[in-house]
Amino acid sequence: MKLSDSYLLSYRNILVCFLMILFSEISAQTERENEQKIITDIMERLIENTESTIDYTDIQDQLAYCINHKININTANRLDFQKLVFLDEPTIDAIIHHRIQFGEYLSVYELQSIESIDERTLYLLTYFIKVDEGVLQRMSLSKMISLGKNVVTAMHENEFEDRAGYDKTLAQQGKEYYLGSPFKYVLRYKFNSTNHLSFGFSAKKDMGEQFFQGAQKYGFDFYSFHFVLQNQFHFKTIALGDYQANFGQGLTFGSGLAARKSAYVMNTRKNFENIRAYHSLNENEFLRGAAFTYKLKHFEVTGFFSYKYISTNYREADSLASLNGDNFSSIQLSGLHRTATEILNKDNVLQGIYGGHIKYVGSNFDFGFTAINTFYDHEFLSGNKPYQLYNFSGKQLSNIGVDYNFYLRNINFFGELSYSSSNAYASISGLSIPLHQTLDVLFLYRNYAKKYQTTFNNPFGENNDGRNEEGFYTAISFKPNSLWTLNSYIDVYRSPWLRYMVDAPSHGYDFLTELQYIPTKYSQFYVRYKYEIKNINSLTGIETSNFLMDAYRKVIRLNANYKITSSLAGVTRLEVVEYNNPIVGTKNGTLIFQDLIYTSELKEFSIAGRIALFSVEDYNARIYATESDVLNQYSVPLYQNTGVRYYLSVHYRFTKKVDAWIKYSQTTYNNITSIGTGLQQINGNVLSDLRLQLRWSF
Numbered sequence: 001m002k003l004s005d006s007y008l009l010s011y012r013n014i015l016v017c018f019l020m021i022l023f024s025e026i027s028a029q030t031e032r033e034n035e036q037k038i039i040t041d042i043m044e045r046l047i048e049n050t051e052s053t054i055d056y057t058d059i060q061d062q063l064a065y066c067i068n069h070k071i072n073i074n075t076a077n078r079l080d081f082q083k084l085v086f087l088d089e090p091t092i093d094a095i096i097h098h099r100i101q102f103g104e105y106l107s108v109y110e111l112q113s114i115e116s117i118d119e120r121t122l123y124l125l126t127y128f129i130k131v132d133e134g135v136l137q138r139m140s141l142s143k144m145i146s147l148g149k150n151v152v153t154a155m156h157e158n159e160f161e162d163r164a165g166y167d168k169t170l171a172q173q174g175k176e177y178y179l180g181s182p183f184k185y186v187l188r189y190k191f192n193s194t195n196h197l198s199f200g201f202s203a204k205k206d207m208g209e210q211f212f213q214g215a216q217k218y219g220f221d222f223y224s225f226h227f228v229l230q231n232q233f234h235f236k237t238i239a240l241g242d243y244q245a246n247f248g249q250g251l252t253f254g255s256g257l258a259a260r261k262s263a264y265v266m267n268t269r270k271n272f273e274n275i276r277a278y279h280s281l282n283e284n285e286f287l288r289g290a291a292f293t294y295k296l297k298h299f300e301v302t303g304f305f306s307y308k309y310i311s312t313n314y315r316e317a318d319s320l321a322s323l324n325g326d327n328f329s330s331i332q333l334s335g336l337h338r339t340a341t342e343i344l345n346k347d348n349v350l351q352g353i354y355g356g357h358i359k360y361v362g363s364n365f366d367f368g369f370t371a372i373n374t375f376y377d378h379e380f381l382s383g384n385k386p387y388q389l390y391n392f393s394g395k396q397l398s399n400i401g402v403d404y405n406f407y408l409r410n411i412n413f414f415g416e417l418s419y420s421s422s423n424a425y426a427s428i429s430g431l432s433i434p435l436h437q438t439l440d441v442l443f444l445y446r447n448y449a450k451k452y453q454t455t456f457n458n459p460f461g462e463n464n465d466g467r468n469e470e471g472f473y474t475a476i477s478f479k480p481n482s483l484w485t486l487n488s489y490i491d492v493y494r495s496p497w498l499r500y501m502v503d504a505p506s507h508g509y510d511f512l513t514e515l516q517y518i519p520t521k522y523s524q525f526y527v528r529y530k531y532e533i534k535n536i537n538s539l540t541g542i543e544t545s546n547f548l549m550d551a552y553r554k555v556i557r558l559n560a561n562y563k564i565t566s567s568l569a570g571v572t573r574l575e576v577v578e579y580n581n582p583i584v585g586t587k588n589g590t591l592i593f594q595d596l597i598y599t600s601e602l603k604e605f606s607i608a609g610r611i612a613l614f615s616v617e618d619y620n621a622r623i624y625a626t627e628s629d630v631l632n633q634y635s636v637p638l639y640q641n642t643g644v645r646y647y648l649s650v651h652y653r654f655t656k657k658v659d660a661w662i663k664y665s666q667t668t669y670n671n672i673t674s675i676g677t678g679l680q681q682i683n684g685n686v687l688s689d690l691r692l693q694l695r696w697s698f
Helices: 003-029 035-047 057-068 078-082 091-101 108-113 117-124 143-148 340-344
Strands: 149-159 183-193 196-206 222-232 235-245 276-278 285-296 299-312 312-315 327-331 350-361 365-380 394-408 411-420 426-435 441-448 469-478 483-495 508-518 523-537 548-563 569-579 585-599 605-618 641-653 658-669 684-696
Touching: 057 276, 057 441, 078 091, 091 108, 091 426, 108 117, 117 508, 143 183, 143 196, 222 276, 235 299, 276 285
Parallel strands: 327 365
Antiparallel strands: 149 183, 149 684, 183 196, 196 222, 222 235, 235 276, 235 285, 285 299, 299 350, 312 327, 350 365, 365 394, 394 411, 411 426, 426 441, 441 469, 469 483, 483 508, 508 523, 523 548, 548 569, 569 585, 585 605, 605 641, 641 658, 658 684
């Protein structure tokens, strides 16, 4: 070793020791946020541009998986770091370059010596990474069990106002009604042993569903079980029961949900675990069967099969609407089985999926091939509306695809090409280029044919079906220093064929820019502007043959996250939306809220609350905002009409093994006298909700 090298290493060791001592002093004065809060903060930035009230618990579960299976920064490659969605390519490059230059990390806090990593990113990293020597070793089953941890959680939820569906007199009128109680129950059990063994189950009863009676004589409406063994012999993963499978960019096959356009403007690339345990409560976005990933030198081979019954809009052969034998026209995605009709549609069609993925991982590239086949025991007939012309019909569907990831110094080229048995192609390609140590750009082009069909996929795009779309996305990230960041993107897209409620080929674009100021790890201030134009149906189209018109949506957000004291934090937000189209004119929406979060010194008690004032003139000017919630739950309430909403969420740890959560929320509307429609209608202007959760760890 050269003399200069020895001095360099000695200096580095002294610096690391100093940073560890400094961090210990800081940690003693300021409490770390709990993992649930960290996940909530990241998720808000991931999904805040998604205008939908879908179930996001699967994305939440993916982040929880990364926290529970921390990355060893001494052995992690670039693909491992890319699973952390808040990291951009320059930060990943800096972490890897530091390891190459100075050798293995002695502590997580050595990352503080990398000037290009801002304080907030460094703080988030401490939840997702670790420092270990060497690689994981094979472990006996008895040792796995002895080192494991059991967790049991139970949740109850109810609303205080009566909905129309619970009126039993509807039965006397021959109308549909909710057969069960207005309570929601969730029960979970999970065993986890480091990064080697995980198994457990989840059970759920939604509001209005029966419980230990009627159609649900065995208790819950939904049950899920998983068993996953990792890092044994050459097997990277062995999964039984319910699991997720994701390959490449999620174009050929990707079960579960994935974030799309977001405030993380540079992170459009997908990098999933190929096989992952499923313990979410979404009743559709998973596979049921067995899967494995076998790793040998540079190759990873994955095989899987799934065999489960799904809920559909089923039609028997003797129905006047069905002329081709028993078939189904759509898949029920709500997971709700409250009425006689919903129960009749439950688990009435068999869906089978099998396939595999082979990937070669080199030093500067990886290349994969995927083959998938899906079959049903009844024919799928999608309908005869013009926009449904290219939808899947039949009993069987096959897909093949190739995915790739190449690196040339700091330049990254990635993508996927896929083919479906409907004789159609879909492709996505991206290029990430660091123009300067302070400036990065990304270009992404996708072209999903109108005839392209697949069972599960979750690629990047404006729409969520991965077909009938062509678009070009460009993003830049400018970081002049560790305090300031400017992120922007523009996405231009078109659909060459019709879509639901869009009766002609259409196009649109959206633009987002956000300026962030991050003075400390606990503080973040940003201002955001988003502008979007898209085509929608015109009511005068029949007479004029001009079927579409432009709809405009502008969003301005001012947001501040800050520490008030070592135990008290706050979030303040103002968001203004303007929507316009030639028919309804201009409609506005405004939301302002104040959050306060208190965490006791020993973290055995925390309380989070919000009061929000909103005024929204039209559904198209609606606003979403994430909320703190009980463990394993995620809330993105819709703000519409005019009123006030508040919530209070409390966490208390009774012992090291037992803790509890409670959340109460209430929304009061000033301009309406009823909430919801149909069986979900409430006569009144108040909606109140209560969630109780208990966790036992042993």
